[in-house]
Amino acid sequence: MSYRLSRAAVLGAFCALVAPLGAAAQEGAVAGRVRSAEGQILAGAGVRLQALADSSRVRLAQTDRLGFFELGEVVPGVYELTATKIGFEPRRVEVRVDDAVVQLELVLATRAVELGVLRVEAARSRALERFVESAGITVQEIEREAMKSIPGLVETDPIRSIEVLPGVGTVSDFSAAFNVRGGSADQNLILLDNVPIYNPFHLGGLFSVFNADMVERAELRAGGFPAEYGGRVSSVLVVETDPGDGEPSVDAGVSLLASRAAVDGSLPAGLDGKLGLAHSRWRVSGRRSYFDVLVRPWTSFPYYLTDMQGVFEGWTPGGSRIRVTGYSGRDVLDISDVGDNPLPLRWSWGNDAVGLSWAHPMRGGSSMDVATHFSRFSSDFELTEVEARFRTRVQEAGATANFELRPTAQLRWKSGVSAKDLGYDYGLKASGTTFGESRGEGLGLSAYSQVGWDSGRSWLIETGLRLDHWEPDPGESVTTVAPRFAVKRFFGDRTAAVRLAGGRYSQFLHSLRDEEFPLGIDIWVLAGELAPRIVSDQVQMAVEGFFGNNDWFASLEGYYRTYDGVITINPADDPGDDLDDVLRGDGWSYGLDLMVRRDAGTTTGWISASFLRTERTFPDLLSGVDPPPSITYPPVFDRRVDIDLVLSRSLTWWGLEAGLRANFGTGTPYTPVLGQFDMYRQRAVEGRVYYDNATAVALGDRNSARYPVRHRLDISLRKRLERSWGSMVPYLSVVNLYNRKNVLFYFFDYGADPPTRTGVSMIPLLPTIGLEVSF
Amino acid sequence: MNPRPIARRAGALGAAALAGCALLDVRIADPEDVIIAEVQVLLTHEWNGNGTSFEAGALLHRTFQREETPTLRGSTVVISEPTKGSVRLEERRDVEECVIPSPQGRDSIPGELAPNAVCYRANVALSPFDPGDRLSLxxxxxxxxxxxxxxxxxxxxxLVELxxxxxxxxxDPDTNYRFQWRxxxxxxxxxxxxxxxxxRLPMAQRDIDSPDTLYLLGFAIDAEDSTLVxxxxxxxxxxxxxxxxxxxxIRELRRGLPGGVGATVAMAAADRNWVNWERGGNFNPSGEVRIPSVFGDGTGVFSTATRRVVRVRATEFRPGAPPLCGPAVS
Known part of the structure; x- marks a missing residue:
C-alpha cells in the first residue's frame, strides 16, 4: 500500500482538518474559570451546580488544564454553584440561569492542608477527570510522592518508576530504557514539559537524566492515542516539571550516586508587573555525582555526571500561562590518563533542551496554545591512543500550535499543526580510515483535527484524522494518513466503562542501539534514504472502572499492534554502500494488561499483570545464503508475563513510610549457543589463517531459548523528621532483598570437560541510603 | 557502512563489573558437531606482466567435541566456475600449510581444542580464474x-604512484609512504x-624488547578512502x-619504518564474505558471532581477494638498492 501523497493533497487535507466547526448552544448553560487569589489557574477543580428549588437536581463538572468548566443543557432556574479544590476554601455563588450562557469568574482562597493528602487527592481527581473526559487513551500517572515511595536503585528515578506499570517491560536491571506493549525502546517518546529528550540516560542507561526533585509527575500514555499525538508509535512518557508554589524553598538530597539541590521561588511582584504577569514561579536544580571529588585526595576516579534543570511559569492577568523549561546534562568518562591503562579513552555524552510555551484560555472553555522547543543529544567516544573516534548526534527544533473549541457542552473540537526540523549524524573513524558515517536531515509537518462527542450519560466518542508529512534529505517525501477513533460506553454513575480505540501511527526516526546489549546509548537515524518510516496499526479494548468510593480502580485491556518498517543494524553491510547500514523488517504484538490500584487509605499501591507476545521478521544474515531468507523471532523484550506489586504504607512504628516493589516475570529470549570453535583470522600476506586466541560460536535459532523466571523484591523505608527550619527524610532502599540471581547473560563453555554454562546475574542484593532535606 | 561502536566493548566491561555476581557452573549437553570450513582464495597480480597466480587454502575443523569424532580427512574441496572448470584442493599432511603457527611469536595453534583440523591447498602459477568471476565451493x-x-x-x-x-x-629510515590504489x-x-x-635490533637500540617478526594490519574501508600510510x-x-x-x-612505527626493517605488504581487495567473516555479527557473550558464507551441513567462510604484494625495506640509498617507493609522508 502506498502511503505517499502530494504536497498539494496534504495542504488540501490540512485545510479541511482545521476548518472550524459551527455549532450553537440550544439551552441555558453555566461556564467559567476557576483561579486562585494569586491568579494561578486551578485545573481539576470540582464544580457543583445544585438547584435551590430541588436539591436532587445536581450537575457536576471539573475545570480543564486552563481552569475552565462548562455545564450545558441547564434547565432555567436559580442554582447554587460551588467550586472546590483541595488546598483552597470552597467558593459558593448563586446563579440565575435562563436560556443563555452564564459566564463566571471564581476566585478561591488558599487553605493550609497536609501536603501528602493534597497530592493524593489531586492525583485522584485528575484520574477521575481523565476517565470521564477521554474516550480511548490508556494513561497511567505516577506522582512524585508515589515515585519516592517506590524502592529504587540508589535514588528515585522517574523513568525507572514507570517500569512497574502494566504493559511496560525492561530487558534487564541495568537499563532504564523500557519497552511498551511489544514496541522497541526507540518507539517511546519521552517529553520533559513537551520537549522531547533523546536518550535520557546517565551511566550508559543505568539511570535517567531526570532529577526527581524537579518532577511533579510522570504520565505514561501507553496506547489509544487520539489524533493530537504523533511522532512515536508505542508510547508517550510525559515528565512534568514542578515549578514550585512560588514560595522560596530548597529541596536538597544526597544519595550514593549524586548530590542535588533544587531551589524555587517567584519573581518580585514589581518585576512580575513589568513583565505583564500577574503571578510567576520558578524552580531550578543541579545535580552532580561526587565520588570523583570525594576520592580526589587519594586517587582519581574517571567518571562523573552533571545535570541542571529549570522551569519558569508566569500567568498573565488574562489567565494565559507562559512556561520556559530548560535542561542540560552531561556524563564524562575519562580514562585517557589513568596509570598503565591499555585502553585509554574519553567518552562524553549528554542532552541539552529548552522549551517555551504559551497557553491562552478563551471564553466558553476554548483555548489556544503555542509552543516551541529545541533538543539535542550528542555522544563523543574517543580511543586516544589509536586516534579512533565514534560520535553520534541528533537534534530537533520544533513548533506547535493547538486550538481547542467547545461549541456545545457535548462537543469538543481540537485541531493543531506542528513543524519540526531534525538532523542526525554519526561516524566512526580510526587511523585515517572511516569505518562508518551517515548524516541526514528531515522536516516534519503535521496537522490533526479531532472531535469528541459526549452524550452526557453513556457514550463518549472521539474521532480524528492526523496527517504526518516527512521530507527527508536525503530521501523521498512521504505522508502518513492516520485515522483515529475511540468509543467509550459508561456504566453506572460514569465510574465504569468499556472502551475501544484504534488508529494508525507513524514514526520517522529510529535508534540503531543493539537492544541485546545491556548498556549502551542510542544512535539515532532518520527515516529517508537509509531507513524507512515505521507505520503501526493498533487496536485496543478495555474494561475499567472505579469502585469502593472511587478509592479503587481496576482495568483490563487487550491490544494488537503491527509494526511495518522497523530496523536493526546490518552487521553485513557493504562498506561501499551508504544505504545498507540497516536491515528493514516488520513485526507485531498482542497482549493483555491488568491493573488494580488503590489510591486512598493507609496502604496504597497497585498490582499490574501483563501478558505479551511479540515477534519481528528480518533477513537472516547467519544463514550463509545470499540473498538471505527471512527469519521471524521474538525480540529480547518479549517478556511474556510481567507482574508488579507496588505498595506504600505509613507504619505506626517510628512513623516510617514503607515502600515495596515485587516483580515476577518470565525470562527474556536469548539465542542458544550450540557449539564453539576456534577463531581463525585470514592473513592476506601469507595466504593462510592464524589462530586469534579466541572462540567463535555456532548459534541455534535466533532467540529460541529463554532465561529463567526473573523476580525480585525491593523495599524502602523513609522517615520524615520535622525540624524548626524544615524537614529531613533519611531513607534506606534495598534492591533485590533476597538476592535473587536473575540472569543477565550466559557464558557457554564447550571447551570444558564436561561443557558448562556459567553466567552473570543482574543486580544482586544492594542496600543504599540517602538523605533528603527541605526548608 | 554501519557504525561499529567500540563503546559496546567498554559497556560490556561496565555491565559485568556492575553485575558483580557470577552464576554457578551448570553442566550442559554436549555441543552439536558442526563442520567449520574456512576457505580462502587469493588471485595475485604478479609484477612484470607475469600474469595472475592462484592460491587457495581450506581449513576444515569443527566445533569443540569431547568425544572422538570422525575425521575430516578424505574430504573433497572443489572450487569451480561454470565456464572455466574447477580446481580440486589437495589434502596436506601438515596443518601449518593452512595456519600460521605463531603470528606474533607468542600464540600457538590450540591443537587440543581442534585436533581434527585438516588442511587443503592449491597453488597454481597461472590462475584458471580471473578477477570478476563468480566462484562456487x-x-x-x-x-x-x-x-x-x-x-x-x-x-x-x-597501485598507483609506486x-x-x-x-x-x-x-628512507623512519619515514612513511602513502600507498594509493585504483x-x-x-x-x-x-x-x-x-x-x-x-x-629486534633496531628496536633494541630504542630500548624496546621487540619480537623480530610482527604482523600488522591496515584497513581502508571507505569508498572514498583509497590510501593508506x-x-x-x-x-x-x-x-x-x-x-x-x-x-x-606500534607506537614507534607511527614515526616511520626503522632502518634495517623489511616488510612484505600485501594489498588485498577483499570480497563481502571475507569482510563479513572477519568483522563479526551481533554481540554474544560466549564468543564472536561470525557471519558465514558457507551453508549446508556446516558453516564457515568462502572468501576471495585479489592481491598485490610489495616488499619494502627501510634503508639509506646505496647502489643496487631498489628505488624509493615514493615521497615520504609525515
Missing amino acids: EITAPDGRVLVGSSLVPGAFD DEEDGRCRL FAENAWSYLADARLEGL FSSEFGIFEFFAATDEERDV
Missing part, C-alpha cells in the same frame, strides 16, 4: 555431509596486511591485543 565430508558457498572475486586493481622494481622498493570492482574493503621482519596507519587492530612491548613497537 563444494565440500563433501567423508560422512557425506555437504557444504556449499559462492563468492564474487573482486576485480583487479593497481616506484618499484620487481615489486620491491625502499623507504578501485577494484566488487571489493568490499582493502586490507593492507604487513609482515615486518628484522625488528605505511607504517604509521598500520596496527590499529593489533594494538588492543598487543603486549606492552608490541604496543611500544
